[in-house]
Amino acid sequence: QAVVTQEPSLTVSPGGTVTLTCGSSTGAVTSGHYPYWFQQKPGQAPRTLIYDTSNKHSWTPARFSGSLLGGRAALTLSGAQPEDEADYYCLLSYSGVQVFGGGTKLTVL
Amino acid sequence: QVQLVQSGAEVKKPGASVKVSCKASEYSFTGYYMHWVRQAPGQGLEWMGWINLNSGGTKYAQKFQGRVTLTRDTSISTAYMDLSSLISDDTAVYYCARDSGWYWGQGTLVTVSS
Numbered sequence: 526q527a528v529v530t531q532e533p534s535l536t537v538s539p540g541g542t543v544t545l546t547c548g549s550s551t552g553a554v555t556s557g558h559y560p561y562w563f564q565q566k567p568g569q570a571p572r573t574l575i576y577d578t579s580n581k582h583s584w585t586p587a588r589f590s591g592s593l594l595g596g597r598a599a600l601t602l603s604g605a606q607p608e609d610e611a612d613y614y615c616l617l618s619y620s621g622v623q624v625f626g627g628g629t630k631l632t633v634l
Numbered sequence: 635q636v637q638l639v640q641s642g643a644e645v646k647k648p649g650a651s652v653k654v655s656c657k658a659s660e661y662s663f664t665g666y667y668m669h670w671v672r673q674a675p676g677q678g679l680e681w682m683g684w685i686n687l688n689s690g691g692t693k694y695a696q697k698f699q700g701r702v703t704l705t706r707d708t709s710i711s712t713a714y715m716d717l718s719s720l721i722s723d724d725t726a727v728y729y730c731a732r733d734s735g736w737y738w739g740q741g742t743l744v745t746v747s748s
Contacts, residue, residue: 526696561736563679570729571671571679573736582735614679616736621693623669623681 527551529617531626536634537605545629546597547615553596554617560598561616562591564609565628571614575600605633636660638730638739645745651718654742656730663711664688667733670704670715672726673741680726684733685713720746 528550537543547560554560562575573582575591578598588604598615610633615626637659646652656668670682683694685704692704703716713730727741 563736565679570738570741572738576735616679616681621684622695623684625671625679625681628678 526622527617527619527624529615529624529626531613531615531629533627534630534632536632537602537609539605539607539633541605542601542603543605543631544594545600545602545613545615545631546594547599547617547626548597549617551619554593554598556593558598558617558619560591560593562589562598562600563614563616565612565614574613602631607633609633636732636735636737638732638737640728640730640739640742643743643745645747646720648721648746648748650720650746651716652720652744653714653716654728654730654744656713656715656739658711658713658732660711664708668704668706668713669731669733669736670702671729671731673729674723674726677726682715682728687713717744720744722746 530548556578560578563571564574565571574585574589579591590601592599613629639657641655644652664687667684669684672680682698685692687706701718706713725746727743729741730739
């Protein structure tokens with residue numbers, strides 16, 4: 526089974542910009558992996574921020590964006606807010622088999 | 635708005651089975667797939683499998699093959715996850731999530747303890 530890798534932790538200053546990435550052990554991440562990004566705060570269910578690489582839900586703050594960057598899926602947060610402190614998970618699809626990354630703990634400090 | 639309401643918390647003994655339900659509030663229940671994901675305490679998200687809500691076809695993560703069964707009842711727009719031969723490591727919050735945007739249920743805590 527493929528392994529999906531994320532940065533274990535990142536720190537961003539309030540108002541700053543940070544990029545979280547999501548890599549695949551099988552090679553470059555493409556749109557065919559249908560990358561997803563989820564945000565999870567303590568004690569809450571995950572919330573989907575980005576689907577199919579770069580699509581946003583109606584509730585996704587405009588400061589979040591998804592893309593492909595250097596063979597990885599990327600989630601960019603521009604203008605970080607204190608409420609963005611959370612765990613972020615990516616998900617990749619491999620011919621129907623879904624694999625989560627280990628998650629990135631984002632600190633806004 | 636898509637809403638998924640899951641059944642309540644369960645406490646099970648090792649070796650038992652648990653069945654978690656996920657009721658969808660939407661018009662086109664059968665037009666999608668439903669995923670099941672679990673999260674052990676302090677750990678990350680783990681995908682268990684999906685069910686095609688139209689055909690009933692399933693795909694399971696290799697780790698859960700033979701121990702998990704996903705079903706659905708289209709008459710009441712409800713999906714089910716059945717996990718057998720429970721061990722303490724199965725203690726986790728179990729989530730359903732509808733495909734095409736991944737809309738999540740609120741989660742169901744399953745505790746396995748003797």
